[in-house]
Amino acid sequence: MDLDAPYRLNPLVPLDALVHEHRDGCLFSAPDVVRFARALAMHATARDALDAAELAETSRARVVAALEHLAAAGIIVTDP
Template identity: 70%
Template sequence: MSTVDLDAPYRVNPRVSPEALDHRCEHREGCSLGTPDVVRIVRALAMHATARDALDSAEFSQTTRARVVAALEHLAATGVIVATP
């Protein structure tokens, strides 16, 4: 499993349609945490310079943040999100 570098920029893989992403996360089919928090952060990645900035903007509790980071790890490992140069 790859490790998400929180100080790197990430985006949804262009090969993944927004509809497929919503379906996978809402139905826990590729999201280790199928919650609106994960969907919100994945969508926010494109609006922030780094994954950490996206997470910081959400102001999650430590527990929720840890769960969202675990979900991002899974999404990166399965190619749903990708680091951008």
């Protein structure tokens, strides 16, 4: 995952897929990750979104791992 690229939820994937990933994925222990994924489109890059969230280092690493999982699953995609 390129943190310097813009990301958004994949418009071809229903929102319930994100909720499903939240329930079944071990990376989604906090609803904050789901909210964060939904808010990605409001920032120029994923890194900007992370910076705006002012996460502690441990939380930031957890969110990055979760975003990598979402990108690999096609739930978030780069915004052209």
